[in-house]
Amino acid sequence: MKINQSDKTQVIGFSVFAGILLCWFLYAGSTGWRLFNTDGTKQPWSSSGPGYHK
Amino acid sequence: MAVYQFNTNSVDCPVCKSSTQFRSTSANLKVCGICNTAMERLEGGGLAKILALQVFKSEAPFGILQIGTQGVFSKRSFEIIGCLHCDFDDYFSNRYTILWPDATTGLLVETLGFYSMYEKITSDFPSRLPTVKNVPVGTELIEILLGKQFTVFDKSRCNKVFLEGEVFSLDTDGAFSTIELGQLNGDRLELVELDKSFYELYQLTYVGLFELSLTNLHKIDNNKKALLCAKCGKRITILLPQQSQHCVCSNCNSWNEIIQGKELKSNKKNFADYNFDIPVGTKGTINGIEYQVTGAVVKNEVGSADVFWREYTLYDVLTGYAFLAEYNGHWSFLKEVKLNCPWPAHKEEIYFDNEHYVLFNNYSSKITSAAGEFFTSLNTADIIAREYVSPPEMYVAENAGGKDITWYKASHINNNTVFEGMGLIDKTMPTQHGVGPLQLMKFHINLALLFRMCGIIGLVFLGMQVFFEFNAKQEILYQNTFNIPDSLLSRGLTTLSFEIKQASSNLQFLMSAPVDNNWLQLSASLVNDRTGAEYNFEKGVEYYHGYTEGENWTEGERDAEVVLSSLPAGMYHLNIFPSTQSGLAEIQFSVTVVSDVPMWRNFFIILLMVALYPLVVWWRTQTFEKKRWNNSAYNPYQKDSE
Numbered sequence: 001m002k003i004n005q006s007d008k009t010q011v012i013g014f015s016v017f018a019g020i021l022l023c024w025f026l027y028a029g030s031t032g033w034r035l036f037n038t039d040g041t042k043q044p045w046s047s048s049g050p051g052y053h054k
Numbered sequence: 055m056a057v058y059q060f061n062t063n064s065v066d067c068p069v070c071k072s073s074t075q076f077r078s079t080s081a082n083l084k085v086c087g088i089c090n091t092a093m094e095r096l097e098g099g100g101l102a103k104i105l106a107l108q109v110f111k112s113e114a115p116f117g118i119l120q121i122g123t124q125g126v127f128s129k130r131s132f133e134i135i136g137c138l139h140c141d142f143d144d145y146f147s148n149r150y151t152i153l154w155p156d157a158t159t160g161l162l163v164e165t166l167g168f169y170s171m172y173e174k175i176t177s178d179f180p181s182r183l184p185t186v187k188n189v190p191v192g193t194e195l196i197e198i199l200l201g202k203q204f205t206v207f208d209k210s211r212c213n214k215v216f217l218e219g220e221v222f223s224l225d226t227d228g229a230f231s232t233i234e235l236g237q238l239n240g241d242r243l244e245l246v247e248l249d250k251s252f253y254e255l256y257q258l259t260y261v262g263l264f265e266l267s268l269t270n271l272h273k274i275d276n277n278k279k280a281l282l283c284a285k286c287g288k289r290i291t292i293l294l295p296q297q298s299q300h301c302v303c304s305n306c307n308s309w310n311e312i313i314q315g316k317e318l319k320s321n322k323k324n325f326a327d328y329n330f331d332i333p334v335g336t337k338g339t340i341n342g343i344e345y346q347v348t349g350a351v352v353k354n355e356v357g358s359a360d361v362f363w364r365e366y367t368l369y370d371v372l373t374g375y376a377f378l379a380e381y382n383g384h385w386s387f388l389k390e391v392k393l394n395c396p397w398p399a400h401k402e403e404i405y406f407d408n409e410h411y412v413l414f415n416n417y418s419s420k421i422t423s424a425a426g427e428f429f430t431s432l433n434t435a436d437i438i439a440r441e442y443v444s445p446p447e448m449y450v451a452e453n454a455g456g457k458d459i460t461w462y463k464a465s466h467i468n469n470n471t472v473f474e475g476m477g478l479i480d481k482t483m484p485t486q487h488g489v490g491p492l493q494l495m496k497f498h499i500n501l502a503l504l505f506r507m508c509g510i511i512g513l514v515f516l517g518m519q520v521f522f523e524f525n526a527k528q529e530i531l532y533q534n535t536f537n538i539p540d541s542l543l544s545r546g547l548t549t550l551s552f553e554i555k556q557a558s559s560n561l562q563f564l565m566s567a568p569v570d571n572n573w574l575q576l577s578a579s580l581v582n583d584r585t586g587a588e589y590n591f592e593k594g595v596e597y598y599h600g601y602t603e604g605e606n607w608t609e610g611e612r613d614a615e616v617v618l619s620s621l622p623a624g625m626y627h628l629n630i631f632p633s634t635q636s637g638l639a640e641i642q643f644s645v646t647v648v649s650d651v652p653m654w655r656n657f658f659i660i661l662l663m664v665a666l667y668p669l670v671v672w673w674r675t676q677t678f679e680k681k682r683w684n685n686s687a688y689n690p691y692q693k694d695s696e
Contacts, residue, residue, distance in 0.1 A: 007500045011507065018511045018664060025515060025660045029522045032560030032650060034619035035659045040580070040591035 065095045065102045074102075076220060077135055079157045083221040084136070085109050092217045094226055107228050110139050110218035117164060117296075118263075118271045118371050119150060121219045125266035127171055130154060134162070136219030139296075140212045141314065142232075144458075145429055146297055147212075151221040159222040161256070166297070166429060167374005168392065169263055172244065172256040175199075183253040186233050186245055192397030192459040196235075198255070204235040204243065205396045208458035214314075224248055234258075234458075236394030260392050263372050284310050284320035293335065293348050294369060298427035302349075304334075309424070309432055323432075328352050328423035331380070331484060332366050335426075338476030340378070340387060340467070345370050347476070349426030353419040356435070367428060375429065378472060379464070382685075383483070384490025385472050386464045388450065393461040397453050402688065404442050404449065411442035411449055414491055414686045445682070446492045466492035489682040499671045508668045512661055519657040527650040531561075535644035538632065543641065546631040551583055554623050554649055562651040563616040567643035569597045573610075574634045574643055580618065583625040591616045617651070 028035055063076040070089040083094050083105065092105040123134045132152040140147045147165040154160055161172035177183055178200040187209065189196050195203040215228040225248050233245040246254040279295040282288070288305035292298055295315035302309055302325060309321035330350040337346045345368035355361040363381035370376070377388040398404055402413045417439055421432050436455035441448055446466035453459055469483050531552040538547070554561070567574040573596035580589040596610040634641050683689040 007503055010499055010503065014504065014507055014511075014667070017667070018507075021660050021663055022514070022518075025518060025656060028656050029518070029653070031558040031620050032556070032653075033558075033656075034560055034617050034653050035656050037617065037619045039616045040589045040618045043588050043590070 060095060060097060062100050065093070065100050067091055068093055068102050068104050077157070078151075078153050078159045078220060078222065080159045081136065081151060081220045081222045083107070083217055083223055083226065085217055085219060105217070105226055107215060107217045107226070110137070110216035117148065118273075119148070119162075119164065119268075120270070120272040123268055123270050123272070125152075125268040127261070127266055132160060132162075134219075135159075136217070136221035138221055138223055138225075139216040139218065141214040141216075142210045142212050144210065144431065145299070149221075149223075151219070151223075161222075163258075166390070167370070167372075168260060168390070169266075170242075170258040170260045172258060175243075175255050175257045177253075177255050180253075183245060183255070184247075184251065186235070187231070187247065191456050192453060193399065195396075198235070198243070198245075199241070202237050202240065204237050204241075205394065205459075206233055207236050207394075208232075208234040208460075210234075210458070224252060224254060236392075238394050238396070240394065242392060242394060279315065281310075281312070281316070281318045283308060284318045290318065292427055293346065294427065294429075297369070297429050298348070299429055300432055301427040302424045302432075304425065307424075312427070321432075325424045325432075326352075326422050328425070330364065330366070330425060331481065332378070332472075332476055332478065336476050336478070338478075340368065340376070340472070340475045343370050343373055343376075345376060347426070349428045350424070351421045351428075351432070352423040353434070354422050356418040356420055358417075362422070367426065377462075378467070380472075380484060382488055382490065383469065383486030384493055385467045385469050386448065386490070386492050387467045388462045388464040391449075391461050391463045393449075395451070395461060397459050398440055398442070398451055406449060409444050409447070411444045411447075412690075413440065413688050414443040414448070414683075415439070415441040416687070441491070443491055446494050448492055464492065466490065466494060488685065489678060491682065491685065493682070495675060495678045499675070501668070501672060501675050504668045504671060508664055511664050515657060515660055515664070519652075519654065523652045523654075526652040527556075528652075529555075529649050530646060531649050532628070532645070532647040535642065536630075536632075537640055537642045539640050540636070540638055543632055543634070546629060549628040549630070549645070551625045551627045552647060553625050554621055556650060557623050558620050559623075559650045560617055560619045560653065561621055562648040563591070563593070563618075564613065564646040564648065565593060565595065565615070565643060566613045566646075567595050567641070569595055569610075569612055569634075571598050571600075572596070572635050572638070574632060574641060576643070576645075577631040577633070579629040580621075580626050581629060582622075583627060585624070589618050589621070591618065617653070619653075 060079060065074050065076060067074055067086040067089060069091040070086060072088045074084060074086055076084060085092055090109050092107040092109050093102040094105050095102045119134055121134055121136060125132055132154055134150045135153045136151045138149045140149055145166055147163060150162040152160045152162050163170050163172055177198045179198055182196065182198055186196060189206045191206050191209060195205060197203050211231050213229060229249055231247045235243045242258040244256045244258055277295060279292045280289050281292055283290050283303035283306060285308040286303060286306040288303055290301055290303055292301060292312060298312055300311055307325045307327055309323045310318035311321055313319055332347050334347050334350055347366050348369045349367035351365050353363055353365060363379060366378040368376045368378060379386050379388060404411050418437060419434050421434055424432055438453045440451045448464040450462040450464060451459060473479060473481060473483055532549060565576055573594055575594035577592045593614045593616050595612055595614050597612050598610055599608040632641060680691045683691055
């Protein structure tokens with residue numbers, strides 16, 4: 001397969017894109033981040049109030 | 055190369071009797087420097103006889119090579135000492151005799167801008183040499199060197215030669231035949247048949263002029279010549295009187311044959327008048343080489359009333375002839391290449407340099423309009439052309455009535471590049487229609503390369519996912535089964551606390567309930583004991599079954615799962631509010647909480663993102679290629695849709 005200058009640009013561009021995805025994948029894998037997760041909603045306080053625990 | 059035994063290099067001219075010195079020990083022909091007599095020296099002591107050959111008389115050499123030009127080939131220096139200018143049936147060729155440092159001679163041949171060094175070799179099967187002329191061009195093979203099969207590419211007849219300087223030649227009457235042979239991916243040979251049924255076999259090495267480190271070249275000034283049209287008498291300026299064999303009168307459009315660069319002979323055919331986008335005589339630069347347009351034709355595909363294209367003949371003294379072709383506003387640049395590839399009679403695909411070329415067209419053409427001058431005949435009806443494309447490049451094989459096979463390599467050239475290169479910026483370019491046979495898609499992407507990269511990247515991601523899979527702890531943090539009376543359902547329940555130890559982890563909640571034609575819905579909150587942060591989710595299970603119209607059926611599942619992502623470390627508990635169909639005495643369900651579970655979903659999302667771009671490019675390419683192949687009789691997309 002002949003690889004010309006335009007192809008080299010493609011290789012570099014696609015490699016950068018793939019590299020970004022790779023970093024994202026690594027980060028998600030190591031932090032337990034489930035991509036585009038819709039299973040739960042987070043709110044930073046307890047809607048039940050502190051007295052409700054147990 | 056020497057076959058003669060000459061005692062002395064000093065020879066007396068048979069006409070003027072003046073003494074002439076041969077520089078080579080093997081050259082046998084020479085033009086007398088005093089009286090311009092063509093003579094052949096005889097073996098023995100200094101005698102020569104008059105030859106019936108014409109002496110080359112011209113104000114200037116044919117090309118840039120001349121007597122005295124020096125160069126280097128295979129680390130050996132040489133000097134041109136003479137030339138046989140040969141007038142073949144269809145072209146002109148210059149066979150230069152070169153002098154090596156040991157006073158022996160060699161042969162450097164120029165034909166239509168191709169230069170090759172000739173080395174005399176001996177056939178392993180000399181008895182087969184007379185039969186080579188009977189081998190059809192481009193199809194059958196013949197073994198004339200041991201273990202090597204050759205295809206015949208060209209058969210030509212030289213009718214007249216012009217002698218210049220000092221030359222070695224076994225031919226002394228100016229008439230001989232040549233047959234060019236090639237071995238696939240190997241040798242290129244020329245077999246010379248002299249009229250005395252004497253054969254010489256040469257191995258050819260094609261060289262670029264720049265490879266020969268040439269010095270003392272002839273500076274091309276202006277060789278053009280004015281000749282009178284044989285039909286209307288109007289003056290026609292011939293730009294390349296030595297190379298051109300045919301021309302078209304700009305006044306009456308009649309086809310003239312150029313006789314030895316001196317006079318014109320009418321061919322009794324007139325072409326239709328046509329206003330070419332690039333006028334004959336235009337000088338410009340294409341692909342870094344300065345060309346002059348010497349001829350232009352309009353061709354029409356035989357059997358097609360509406361397929362017309364234009365071809366322009368370009369000439370450069372160093373690199374020879376090239377062509378520009380324009381069809382539907384799309385341009386391509388063509389140059390002859392010396393391929394040892396047989397005539398691809400039935401091949402629908404060929405491979406060159408590991409590239410795959412697909413048959414795009416197979417046609418004969420006729421010339422309807424012409425202007426300028428040409429080195430070949432303007433009767434193209436017996437030429438069959440087969441075009442193999444791999445955009446932006448194409449190979450074209452031409453079979454000239456079984457007489458010779460010529461290969462051309464074509465490449466797409468932007469119309470702006472053509473017009474700017476030829477200095478025609480102010481001219482209106484021909485309007486583009488459709489997709490050109492060699493045109494590249496805008497923002498062209500090498501799809502094969504892209505798919506290959508995509509595959510490699512996919513494998514890398516798969517490897518990493520497998521790594522995550524094996525390293526996931528999948529620790530059960532909490533597990534319990536609940537039996538709750540219906541009366542307590544509305545109060546909800548709270549679990550014991552459990553700890554996420556990792557700095558950040560996902561949590562998987564698995565719920566299971568033995569529902570039977572029933573449902574159970576859990577609304578739950580995962581609460582951080584310390585911060586009070588809540589993560590809410592809802593999930594239900596339902597399971598129904600029955601027997602309808604003679605068939606058992608089931609619907610739904612008794613198990614469900616929820617995954618929360620990226621939870622910080624800490625103590626958590628669950629608040630669960632179950633609900634179900636009213637009227638049940640008790641409900642039962644179990645909940646399992648697992649931390650750090652593998653997420654294949656991440657892998658598939660990333661894989662989709664990696665594949666998305668190549669898929670879009672593939673779709674664009676398919677759409678573009680379908681338009682390109684609309685112009686081809688070998689349209690693979692038409693086959694698909696049939």
